[in-house]
Amino acid sequence: MSETPLPFNGLGLNLGKLSRLSNAESRSLCAENPTGAKSGGARAVPELDENGNPTGASRELGLGWKVRPAVPVPAGQTIEIANVEGPGAIQSIWMTPTGINRHAILRIYWDGQDQPSVESPMCDFFASPFIGGSNYHFAQLTSLAVCVNPGNAYNCFWEMPFRKHCRMTVENIGLDDFRLYYQINYCLTEVPDDAAYFHAQFRRSQPVERGGVHTLLDGVKGQGHYVGTAMGWQVNHNGWWGEGEIKFYMDGDTDPALSDGKSVAGSTGFPTICGTGTEDYFLGSYNFENKATRQYQEFTGPYAGMPHVVRPDGVYQSNTRFALYRWHIMDPIRFKQDLKVTIQALGWKRHGRFHQSMDDISSVAFWYQTLPTAVFPPLPDAAGLEIV
Template sequence: MASFNGLGMHMGNLAILSTAESRSISAENPTGEKGKGAMATPDPAKSPARKLGRGWKAAPYVVIEPGEVKVLAEIAGAGAIAQIWMTPTGAWRSSILRIYWDGSPEPSVECPVGDFFACGWNKYAQVSSLAVCVNPGSAFNCYWEMPFRKRCLITMSNTADSAMILFYQINYVLTEVPTDAAYFHAQFRRVHPLPYKEVYTIVDGITGRGQYVGTYMAWGVHNSGWWGEGEIKFFMDGDAEFPTICGTGTEDYFCGSYNFDVGKENGGYREFTTPYAGLPQVIRPDGLYASQQRFGMYRWHIADPIRFKRDLRVTIQALGWLGDPRKGAEFLPLQDDIASVAYWYQTLPAAKFPPLPSPDYLRIV
């Protein structure tokens, strides 16, 4: 990915000096100000640091009450988010992450926290990629570059009925941002179940100039048999009925092949996680109440961003088999539980996102 003035460091430029100023926001320094970390006074009755005093891990997390919208970061000036780490408690679909750029009233990122970090089924799965890492036991890490010119606002909403605890750290730089740097966006969608013969829309209504950089999907299968024959399609810059880019199958788009299946004798579906693509999560039926197969997949277009000049729409088909594909079977449109996150950069202003589904609709059961 592009870097500027000290952001996006890699092994080839770590020795290059920069005028960028490093800052970090956490519960121990909620404003990110220079020299303002670890200033909290321990609670004399409850804090484990009550005998140690200030500076001894007195405020390492925040509590977000039911219905509360908690401001995690509010940064004035120009700069860029470099890394986000957090480990939220509770149901991840009930915790909504939102990010606003340069004073916009509408979020450019609006997503349940687990799905944003490529872990959509409220269960841990190891993710080892360039853009997102999920590490034991529930450590979410994001490395997407997120430049801003005037202001950055990051919030977390708790839509659950109980309080959540959030440890978090947001690392960023204060620096000049070049005129050709675009703004990061991420949009969540879910359809459950997908209506028969309806194509699933990952994202539509994108207007402006930019590049599409990633897809995460949490796919719950309702039928027996293989479920991933559907093609992903990118309609850009005025495409109508037919897209400019059309893939050859779901597992192909996520950089796998032949059903992600290594054969029954080798364990069937095989999880994998790589820098650019992965199937890090396969949730298998247990023979009792966990009756459906569920999959988590990501594909980052870091080496091959999909450029658009005016507009973009991305869809994928839910397609299985009616009968044996080795004996002349037909495709079967599926009615699955599908959720997705689309990631892209674009100019502002951006089109308003569709309303996020209700907490009941988002719930994973």
């Protein structure tokens, strides 16, 4: 019996199936074809000045010659970059914005929902939180789900099926205009009944409260699976910072009180899945340290990495900062009813005791689930997102 071809390609695609034919129809959205329509690309014509003469870099070439490669995103405005009728699936996204990338907010809406299923500053969505500030720091990232390439190219390969509709927007919450170059590749195809919807949510603890934990995700209802974590971690103390455990509470894990009526560890309770330390969760060990150089060692891999370490310079660059990611591509965390995810901020102090750190932590949680999408907590404003 022959195997049915996959309706769309994704992270789980076996290269041995790449030659299989499919009835899916390939489409692509960009500034040169904003609707993704068949034969809809390269139709822009050069704008005219007050005398009726063509302007712009293609003024001598005309129709079909790179007339509109980018779109403006004015300060305080939201633009729509995808409005697609399904069924289908987003297969890859390439973006490169100008300006402060943390002020560019990416949102994705599935099947006509008013609530976005994806909401994140653009740089954080691509696991590059410290690229997004006014002090530009580039770091290469190469993984299966996300790549960040020179000079500032964001790439995403998360598979994003939808049945009825896909809408994608970019909001500029900053004070300055910026331009956005983008390419969204998708296909029109049947979507299997068991295909879930892609979600991503940003959160920030600035700082983590004393005695508390950083919550990556809470309030998720429905069946699904958790597939990834991207974090930006600013250490606000000396010494090692990564002893904290990540915890996954799922399908009715409760918050029982202790015998004295007090709640356990950050009012969180007992999880089904509990990690052993921050660097362990991100698939490192022993401080992410290169023993030869006695320095933090950046690394990127298919499933996990620490692509970026921002080091103090002794003057104005006073904090150490880390960009981290962990993709659960081979080991998705399945839940049937609900999900909550937290991580502790723990370091060391004298006499072998843990230090509860008040670090500045931002995160994006990635997961798939059935609809509807629960309402997300309010996104911080521009000041609340700023990296200083």
